[in-house]
Amino acid sequence: MTERVVVTGAQGFVGRHLVDRLLGRGDVEILGLGRSPDDRACFTHQLHRGHTRMRAPLPAEARARLAGERYRYRPLDLRDTAGLVRVLGEFAPTSIVHLAAALRDQPLGELLDSNVNAAASLLDALVGARLESCRVVLGSTGGVYGASDTQPLREDLRGAPVDLYSLTKQTSEDATRILAGRHGLRVVWARLFNLVGPGQEERHFFGRVAAQLTAIRAGLQAPELELGDLAATRDFVDVRDAADALWLLARHGEAGLAYNVASGRETRIADALALLIEVAALDVPVAVRAVARRVADVPRHVADIARIRALGFTPRIALADSARDVVAYYDALPPAPPSAPADAPIAIAVTARDDYAVEVSAGLVDRLPARLAADYPGRAIALITDSRVWELYGRAVVARAAGAIAPLIVPEGERSKSPERWLALIDELHRHRVDRRGLIVNLGGGLVIDLGGFVAASYLRGVDYVNVPTTLLAQHDAAIGGKVAVNAAWGTKNFLGAFHHPRAVWCDPHVLRTLPARDLAAGVAEAIKVALCGEPDLFQLLETRADQVRAAEPATLAELVRLAAARKAALLAPDPYEVDLRRVLNLGHTLGHALEVEHGHALRHGEAVAFGIAVATAVGVERGVCPRRDADRIFALLARYDLPPAITRDHAAGALRRLDDIRLARGNRLNFVIPTGVHAVRISPEVGDDELARAVDHVLARFGSAGVARTAGTAGTAGIG
Numbered sequence: 224m225t226e227r228v229v230v231t232g233a234q235g236f237v238g239r240h241l242v243d244r245l246l247g248r249g250d251v252e253i254l255g256l257g258r259s260p261d262d263r264a265c266f267t268h269q270l271h272r273g274h275t276r277m278r279a280p281l282p283a284e285a286r287a288r289l290a291g292e293r294y295r296y297r298p299l300d301l302r303d304t305a306g307l308v309r310v311l312g313e314f315a316p317t318s319i320v321h322l323a324a325a326l327r328d329q330p331l332g333e334l335l336d337s338n339v340n341a342a343a344s345l346l347d348a349l350v351g352a353r354l355e356s357c358r359v360v361l362g363s364t365g366g367v368y369g370a371s372d373t374q375p376l377r378e379d380l381r382g383a384p385v386d387l388y389s390l391t392k393q394t395s396e397d398a399t400r401i402l403a404g405r406h407g408l409r410v411v412w413a414r415l416f417n418l419v420g421p422g423q424e425e426r427h428f429f430g431r432v433a434a435q436l437t438a439i440r441a442g443l444q445a446p447e448l449e450l451g452d453l454a455a456t457r458d459f460v461d462v463r464d465a466a467d468a469l470w471l472l473a474r475h476g477e478a479g480l481a482y483n484v485a486s487g488r489e490t491r492i493a494d495a496l497a498l499l500i501e502v503a504a505l506d507v508p509v510a511v512r513a514v515a516r517r518v519a520d521v522p523r524h525v526a527d528i529a530r531i532r533a534l535g536f537t538p539r540i541a542l543a544d545s546a547r548d549v550v551a552y553y554d555a556l557p558p559a560p561p562s563a564p565a566d567a568p569i570a571i572a573v574t575a576r577d578d579y580a581v582e583v584s585a586g587l588v589d590r591l592p593a594r595l596a597a598d599y600p601g602r603a604i605a606l607i608t609d610s611r612v613w614e615l616y617g618r619a620v621v622a623r624a625a626g627a628i629a630p631l632i633v634p635e636g637e638r639s640k641s642p643e644r645w646l647a648l649i650d651e652l653h654r655h656r657v658d659r660r661g662l663i664v665n666l667g668g669g670l671v672i673d674l675g676g677f678v679a680a681s682y683l684r685g686v687d688y689v690n691v692p693t694t695l696l697a698q699h700d701a702a703i704g705g706k707v708a709v710n711a712a713w714g715t716k717n718f719l720g721a722f723h724h725p726r727a728v729w730c731d732p733h734v735l736r737t738l739p740a741r742d743l744a745a746g747v748a749e750a751i752k753v754a755l756c757g758e759p760d761l762f763q764l765l766e767t768r769a770d771q772v773r774a775a776e777p778a779t780l781a782e783l784v785r786l787a788a789a790r791k792a793a794l795l796a797p798d799p800y801e802v803d804l805r806r807v808l809n810l811g812h813t814l815g816h817a818l819e820v821e822h823g824h825a826l827r828h829g830e831a832v833a834f835g836i837a838v839a840t841a842v843g844v845e846r847g848v849c850p851r852r853d854a855d856r857i858f859a860l861l862a863r864y865d866l867p868p869a870i871t872r873d874h875a876a877g878a879l880r881r882l883d884d885i886r887l888a889r890g891n892r893l894n895f896v897i898p899t900g901v902h903a904v905r906i907s908p909e910v911g912d913d914e915l916a917r918a919v920d921h922v923l924a925r926f927g928s929a930g931v932a933r934t935a936g937t938a939g940t941a942g943i944g
């Protein structure tokens with residue numbers, strides 16, 4: 224009889240190996256479920272090839288097996304119980320192996336969501352689909368035992384988890400036990416221990432060390448490893464053995480019992496390291512530096528596997544063979560392109576390096592040292608920040624990293640976005656001996672993001688960097704898109720710059736609580752711009768939840784950042800290097816930049832953009848392309864956030880004069896972006912001086928002018944009367 228198996232988390236490390244083992248059997252049909260889109264080439268995680276980060280590819284044979292008809296995949300959020308009922312009802316599985324889980328460092332809310340709520344939803348869906356007889360294996364972790372004195376760890380022991388991840392796994396076991404009892408479901412729990420195997424994540428020992436050893440062998444990294452406690456012991460089990468164990472449990476596990484999925488062998492980390500060094504066949508000695516332990520790093524564990532052994536399980540793959548396969552996996556990663564015949568034309572392919580994710584998660588800044596250590600192990604890390612953000616957050620981050628992060632602090636304010644400051648930072652990085660594998664972390668507003676990004680783009684021809692933006696403007700705008708720059712000595716904004724995309728963008732809404740009201744409003748201005756560029760939900764949020772936004776309420780700001788960042792990402796996707804200069808995202812910026820320079824940077828970037836948006840809207844009304852009703856909503860929304868600030872007539876006149884320089888730089892076309900409604904814009908190649916002058920007059924009259932300034936602009940003649 225053909226078995227029909229649902230595997231959740233099917234594109235993760237264990238999921239992929241389980242699917243592969245099942246496809247190798249021939250009598251199984253599989254439906255994979257998970258949050259990520261269908262992908263037949265890679266795991267969901269990334270890994271390093273030297274200092275390049277890439278999606279972890281599936282081994283070629285596994286890829287080939289996925290192509291067959293017996294495997295299907297559907298992206299689905301498991302908490303969507305109704306959706307699950309439908310999918311399970313259609314597929315009618317005979318068994319389910321649930322492997323979808325959160326990452327260890329996620330915040331508690333997300334851990335509970337992915338580890339507890341999703342598992343509960345799965346059991347509810349089984350009842351909803353009338354599939355009570357389906358056998359269920361719920362993936363859990365050996366971490367539930369914590370630092371137990373009893374060794375080997377027996378399944379009838381009550382756990383004492385020491386980190387939040389394992390705590391939520393224990394809670395998941397408890398909650399699903401109650402649900403299974405209530406509905407008479409056939410559930411077993413599989414406590415997976417330390418898995419080892421090809422393609423594994425670098426958060427785990429074997430993956431992390433194999434990545435570094437192969438990088439050392441290729442000369443891409445100094446022969447140095449940073450590791451935790453070498454005397455600790457672990458129960459390592461090969462992922463392919465674990466996959467077989469899961470399948471055994473799906474068919475023969477006794478409902479109601481928890482099973483350890485492990486090898487039952489205790490191995491010292493030092494011995495595992497020696498194995499890896501041996502199979503990596505290095506010809507240089509490797510120095511090992513000890514780093515602080517994580518909470519989850521209990522000194523010792525080994526599992527009692529009597530229960531699963533009684534079902535006929537014996538681990539077949541020796542640890543030395545696992546180590547060999549993990550190293551071989553790295554060796555088989557796509558090689559450099561082969562050299563061409565001597566007379567062939569030389570093709571130069573320039574491609575974007577790879578994708579990066581924008582993460583919005585409360586408390587990320589608190590977790591920054593742990594996150595950096597997990598995602599960028601063994602890298603020299605420099606943190607660039609400004610003086611104010613240093614006092615608020617940077618100092619604590621660096622203190623918690625216990626010497627692993629070098630701080631580089633610049634004075635707050637746009638004046639630091641200068642060529643001199645950029646050069647001084649390059650000098651400091653050099654003094655700190657940051658090499659090409661080094662990582663720069665930009666912690667701050669748009670100033671730090673632009674300046675630090677340009678440093679990262681130019682230092683040693685480009686090093687990796689992560690943006691941790693701390694202003695609203697930077698979170699949904701400046702930190703995304705890879706535009707990095709400093710201003711010219713003569714004042715032109717962003718004159719010296721590059722495109723250099725970050726490796727990741729990590730946004731923490733909590734840090735926005737300390738942001739001055741003026742900076743919050745400046746960030747809202749850019750969000751209004753994005754809303755006008757086709758994001759009605761964002762426009763609505765800004766209109767209806769202005770009080771929460773103004774109070775920097777984290778959940779509302781998190782939603783705002785997500786909506787605005789997603790829209791920006793969608794608009795940038797077809798053109799990551801902004802070849803097309805007529806971008807709609809320039810709305811409010813042409814005049815805004817000129818005004819900012821005119822003010823000698825006393826005006827916030829977002830404030831200047833708000834003025835630009837208001838003027839562009841007035842142009843739209845005057846041209847008859849923006850209905851007055853929509854324009855009034857845009858003006859009212861700006862006013863709700865005290866935008867734009869009062870601008871003097873002289874400053875406005877000076878900004879208009881500067882537009883001629885911009886026209887010149889753009890080949891005599893201004894490419895002015897004009898709103899045509901509350902969520903639509905169009906680009907007009909030109910806009911007349913008189914037309915602009917009238918629009919500026921309208922905005923000055925509507926929002927107030929701050930009186931005539933003492934100094935007028937410096938270039939050309941005024942464009943308005």
Ligand SMILES: NC(=O)c1ccc[n+]([C@@H]2O[C@H](COP(=O)([O-])OP(=O)(O)OC[C@H]3O[C@@H](n4cnc5c(N)ncnc54)[C@H](O)[C@@H]3O)[C@@H](O)[C@H]2O)c1
Pocket residue numbers: 609610611612615635636637640667668669670671673693694695696697700701702703704705706707716734735736737738739742745827828829
């Ligand atoms: N690269 C891009 O795509 C892009 C897009 C938009 C803007 N920008 C650039 O960004 C810069 C403006 O960015 P900005 O408005 O974020 O300015 P900013 O970086 O100067 O920050 C504004 C002020 O807020 C302080 N601050 C930052 N985070 C804080 C926090 N959490 N709590 C309290 N205070 C905090 C800073 O110290 C500073 O005094 C401009 O140079 C602009 O050109 C770049």
